[in-house]
Amino acid sequence: MDDGLRLTSLSIRQSDQILVSLDLHVAPGATVSVMGASGSGKSTLLAAITGQLSSDFTLSGHISLNGRSLTGLPPQARRIGILYQDHLLFPHLGVGANLAFGLRPGLSRRARRAQVEKALCDIGLEGFHDRDPQSLSGGQKARVALMRMLLSDPDLLLLDEPFSRLDAPLRVKMRELVFTFASRRRLPTLLVTHDEEDARAAAGEIVRI
Amino acid sequence: MRLPPRLRPIAPPILPALTLLALLGPVVAGLLGTVMAGFGHLPAAGLSGPSTEPLRALLAWPGIVPAIQLSLQTGGAATLISLAVVVLLVAGWEGTRPFRILLRLLSPLLSVPHAAAAFGLMFLIQPSGWIARGLSPWFTGWDRPPDLLLVQDPMGIALIAGLVAKEVPFLLLITLAALGQIDSDGRRKVAAALGYGRIAGWVFTVLPALYPRIRLPVYVVLAYSMSVVDVAMILGPNTPPPLSVQIVRWMGDPDLQMRSLASAAALVQLALVVSALTLWRLAEFVTGHIAAHLAYRGTRWAGDGWLRTAGLGIGTVSVVAILAGMLGLVVWSFAARWTFPAVLPEAMTLKTWHRSAPPAMATLGTTIVIACSATLIGLVLTIGCLETEERRHLRLTQRGLWLLYVPLLIPQTAFLPGMQTGLLSFGIDGTLWAVIFAHLVFVLPYLRLSLEGPYKSWDTRQAAVAAAMGASAGRIFLGLRLPMLLAPILTACAVAMAVSVGQYLPTLLVGGGRVQTLTTEALALASGGDRRAIGVYAVLQAAIALLPFALALAVPALVWRNRRGLRHG
Numbered sequence: 079m080d081d082g083l084r085l086t087s088l089s090i091r092q093s094d095q096i097l098v099s100l101d102l103h104v105a106p107g108a109t110v111s112v113m114g115a116s117g118s119g120k121s122t123l124l125a126a127i128t129g130q131l132s133s134d135f136t137l138s139g140h141i142s143l144n145g146r147s148l149t150g151l152p153p154q155a156r157r158i159g160i161l162y163q164d165h166l167l168f169p170h171l172g173v174g175a176n177l178a179f180g181l182r183p184g185l186s187r188r189a190r191r192a193q194v195e196k197a198l199c200d201i202g203l204e205g206f207h208d209r210d211p212q213s214l215s216g217g218q219k220a221r222v223a224l225m226r227m228l229l230s231d232p233d234l235l236l237l238d239e240p241f242s243r244l245d246a247p248l249r250v251k252m253r254e255l256v257f258t259f260a261s262r263r264r265l266p267t268l269l270v271t272h273d274e275e276d277a278r279a280a281a282g283e284i285v286r287i
Numbered sequence: 288m289r290l291p292p293r294l295r296p297i298a299p300p301i302l303p304a305l306t307l308l309a310l311l312g313p314v315v316a317g318l319l320g321t322v323m324a325g326f327g328h329l330p331a332a333g334l335s336g337p338s339t340e341p342l343r344a345l346l347a348w349p350g351i352v353p354a355i356q357l358s359l360q361t362g363g364a365a366t367l368i369s370l371a372v373v374v375l376l377v378a379g380w381e382g383t384r385p386f387r388i389l390l391r392l393l394s395p396l397l398s399v400p401h402a403a404a405a406f407g408l409m410f411l412i413q414p415s416g417w418i419a420r421g422l423s424p425w426f427t428g429w430d431r432p433p434d435l436l437l438v439q440d441p442m443g444i445a446l447i448a449g450l451v452a453k454e455v456p457f458l459l460l461i462t463l464a465a466l467g468q469i470d471s472d473g474r475r476k477v478a479a480a481l482g483y484g485r486i487a488g489w490v491f492t493v494l495p496a497l498y499p500r501i502r503l504p505v506y507v508v509l510a511y512s513m514s515v516v517d518v519a520m521i522l523g524p525n526t527p528p529p530l531s532v533q534i535v536r537w538m539g540d541p542d543l544q545m546r547s548l549a550s551a552a553a554l555v556q557l558a559l560v561v562s563a564l565t566l567w568r569l570a571e572f573v574t575g576h577i578a579a580h581l582a583y584r585g586t587r588w589a590g591d592g593w594l595r596t597a598g599l600g601i602g603t604v605s606v607v608a609i610l611a612g613m614l615g616l617v618v619w620s621f622a623a624r625w626t627f628p629a630v631l632p633e634a635m636t637l638k639t640w641h642r643s644a645p646p647a648m649a650t651l652g653t654t655i656v657i658a659c660s661a662t663l664i665g666l667v668l669t670i671g672c673l674e675t676e677e678r679r680h681l682r683l684t685q686r687g688l689w690l691l692y693v694p695l696l697i698p699q700t701a702f703l704p705g706m707q708t709g710l711l712s713f714g715i716d717g718t719l720w721a722v723i724f725a726h727l728v729f730v731l732p733y734l735r736l737s738l739e740g741p742y743k744s745w746d747t748r749q750a751a752v753a754a755a756m757g758a759s760a761g762r763i764f765l766g767l768r769l770p771m772l773l774a775p776i777l778t779a780c781a782v783a784m785a786v787s788v789g790q791y792l793p794t795l796l797v798g799g800g801r802v803q804t805l806t807t808e809a810l811a812l813a814s815g816g817d818r819r820a821i822g823v824y825a826v827l828q829a830a831i832a833l834l835p836f837a838l839a840l841a842v843p844a845l846v847w848r849n850r851r852g853l854r855h856g
Contacts, residue, residue, distance in 0.1 A: 128476075128479075128480055129479075130476055130479065132382070133383070133384065152479075152589075153479040153480060154479055154482050154483060154484055154485075154488075154587065154589045155482075155589065157482070158480060159480065159481075160476075160477075160480045162473070162476075162477075164473065166470075166473045166474065166476075166477050168474065168477075168491075168492050168495075169496070170495040170496060171579070171582065175579065175582065175583055178582070178583040178584075178585060179478075179481065179491070179492075179582055179583070179585065180481050180585075181585050182482075182585060183584060183585040183586055183587055184585075187583070187584065190583065190584065190585070226481070227480070227481070230480075230481045230482055
C-alpha cells in the first residue's frame with residue numbers, strides 16, 4: 079500500500095501538558111506545511127516522526143508510512159530523510175565522502191564513486207568530490223545536505239525550516255530544487271516552518287499548530 | 288591600544304616561571320639522574336661511569352623478557368579495553384536513562400585512589416573473596432578457599448581488570464567534557480536518519496572530531512597503565528612482576544649499587560612507553576583510514592543491539608565491582624571472626640580500628656599535610672598563571688598543553704629513581720618538603736586542567752563593567768573573579784587532594800621510607816595479608832580522597848545559598 083504518511087490521533091505530552099495534537103495525511107508527491115510560532119512544538123513533532131523524541135516527552139497515537147507502522151521502530155529503520163536548518167555536513171569528510179555516507183550500502187567502491195559523481199552533477203557540483211565542505215558556499219552546502227539525504231533513498235521527506243538560514247535569492251532556488259526532487263520521486267513531504275512564504279511556495283495544504 | 292594605567296598587566300611573570308620550574312624541573316633533573324645512574328655513574332654508590340655495565344646486567348637478568356612482555360601486555364590491554372568500553376557506552380547510550388544513572392555512580396569513583404580500588408577488587412575476586420563466598424558451597428562445593436590464582440595471576444588479568452575499572456570513569460568524564468565542545472547531537476541525528484546504527488553513526492561522525500580532544504588523556508592512560516606500581520603490587524603477578532614493580536624492588540635494595548640496575552631498567556621502561564605511544568599513534572592512523580573507508584561504503588551496522596548491551600554490561604560490572612570492593616574494605620575493617628564461606632563476618636567489632644588507630648592517625652596527619660601543602664602551592668601557581676595569561680591576553684597553545692602533560696606521560700618509574708638519587712646526593716631526600724614538591728609535579732597538571740575551562744569561560748564583561756566603575760585589576764581579581772569561581776576552584780582543589788593522596792611512588796622513593804602516607808602504609812601491609820588492617824588503611828585513604836569532593840559541593844551551596852546565579856553544576 080502506497081499511501082504516504084499518516085498521523086492518527088497523534089499527541090505529544092510533556093509532563094501533563096499537551097504540546098501537539100493532530101491528525102494528518104500526506105499523500106505521495108504532496109507537500110503539507112505545518113506552521114507555528116517558535117516553541118509551538120514543531121521540532122518536537124518532527125522528532126516524534128523520526129523516532130528521536132527525548133524521554134521527557136510521551137507520545138500517543140499512531141504514525142504510519144506507506145502502510146508500515148513506524149511507532150516503536152528505531153530511527154535507523156524508519157527510512158526518513160530530514161533536512162535541518164543547519165546543513166550539518168560532517169567537517170572531517172570530503173564533499174564526496176559526505177554523499178557516500180548517505181548512499182545505501184552495497185555496490186562496489188567504483189560503482190559507489192560513480193553514483194556519487196553523478197549526484198554531484200545533479201546538484202551542479204562536478205569535480206567537488208575531494209573538496210573540504212567548509213570551503214563551500216551556503217547554497218552549495220545546502221545542496222550537498224539535500225543530496226546526501228536523497229541518496230539514502232528515503233520514503234518520506236521532512237523539512238525542518240531548511241531555508242531559514244539562506245538569503246532571499248538563494249532561498250527561492252533552493253525551495254524550487256527541493257520541491258522538484260520531492261515531486262519527481264513522489265515523496266510525501268512534510269515542511270515545518272514559521273515563514274508564510276515557505277508554506278505558500280510549497281503549494282500544499284497548510285496546518286497550523 | 289593604550290590601556291589606562293590600572294588595567295596594565297601588573298603581575299610579573301614570576302609565577303608562570305615558577306610553575307614551569309616546579310612542573311618540569313623534577314622531571315628533567317630526574318631523567319638526567321636516571322640516565323647517569325643507568326649508564327653507571329652513581330657517586331653515592333661509589334660508581335663512576337659512563338659504562339654499559341648496568342644495562343648488560345639488566346639484560347642478563349632472567350626475568351627481563353617476561354617483565355617487559357607483562358608491562359606491554361597489561362598496559363596495552365587495559366588502555367584498549369577502557370577506551371572501547373567508553374566508546375561503546377557513549378556511542379550506544381548517551382542521552383538515555385541507564386547512561387545518566389551509570390554516570391552518577393561513576394563520577395565519585397574517579398577520586399577513589401587506585402590502591403584502595405585495587406584492594407577492594409582483590410577482596411572481591413580472591414579465592415576467599417566475596418564472589419567465591421557468595422557462590423560457595425551451594426554452587427562451587429568449596430568449603431575452604433580454593434587454591435586458585437585469581438589475583439596476581441601470571442597473565443596479569445586481574446591487574447588489567449583493576450586498571451580498566453579505574454580508567455573507564457576517567458576516560459568517560461574526559462570524553463563527556465570534550466563532547467560539549469562539538470555538535471555531537473546534530474551529527475548523531477543525521478547519521479540515525481540516514482539509517483546508521485547508534486554505534487556506527489557515532490564512530491563515523493562524532494569520534495573523528497572527538498578523538499583529537501581526548502588523545503592526550505588516552506596517552507596518559509597508556510603510559511600510566513604500562514608503568515603503574517601500586518596497582519601492580521596488589522593485583523599483578525609476582526614472579527616475575529611487571530618491569531615497574533621490579534624497578535621499585537631494586538630501588539629499595541639496601542645495596543646502593545642495585546640503583547644503577549634500577550635506573551637502567553627505568554630507561555628501558557621509558558623506551559617501552561615511548562615505543563608503545565608511537566605504535567598507538569600509528570594504530571590511530573590506520574584505524575582512521577579503515578573507518579573512513581567503511582563510512583564511504585555506507586556500512587550501516589543497524590543491528591548493534593548486542594554490542595550496546597555488551598558496553599553497558601561491562602560498564603555496569605566495573606562500577607559495581609568498585610562499589611562492592613569499597614564495601615568489602617569497610618566490612619573487613621570491622622570484621623570479627625569471619626570464616627569461609629560465610630558471606631558476612633560472625634560479628635562486627637571496633638577492635639581493628641582501636642588497634643590501628645594510633646599509627647593510622649599519625650599517618651593520616653602526614654597525608655593531609657602533604658596533600659594540603661601541595662594543593663595550596665599548586666593553586667597559587669596555577670591561578671597565578673591563569674591570571675597572568677588573562678592580563679597579557681595569552682592562551683594555552685597546543686605545545687603548552689603538551690608541556691602540561693609531560694609529567695603524566697613520562698612514566699613515574701623513569702624519572703623518580705633519578706630524582707631520588709639526586710636528592711640523596713644533596714642530602715635532602717626523605718624530608719616532608721621533598722615529598723610535597725614531588726607531589727606538586729602531579730598535582731599541577733590536574734589543577735590546570737580542571738581550572739582552565741571555568742577560568743577562561745568566565746564572562747569578562749563583568750570585569751569590563753567593574754573597570755568602567757574604576758575598580759583596579761587586583762580588586763576585580765579578588766572581589767569578582769575568585770568569589771564567582773569559588774565552586775570550580777574548590778572542585779579543582781578536591782581533584783588535587785585526591786591526586787596527592789593517591790600518590791604511591793613519589794612518596795615511597797622521594798620520602799626514602801621516612802615519610803609515610805596512608806597509601807605507602809597500605810601498600811606496606813599488602814604483602815602481610817592482614818586484611819583487617821588493609822581494610823582500615825584503604826577505607827581511610829578513600830575517605831580522605833572523597834571528603835574534599837563533598838566539601839567542594841557543600842561549601843559553595845552554603846556560601847551562595849541566597850545567590851541563584853552562582854548555584855549551578
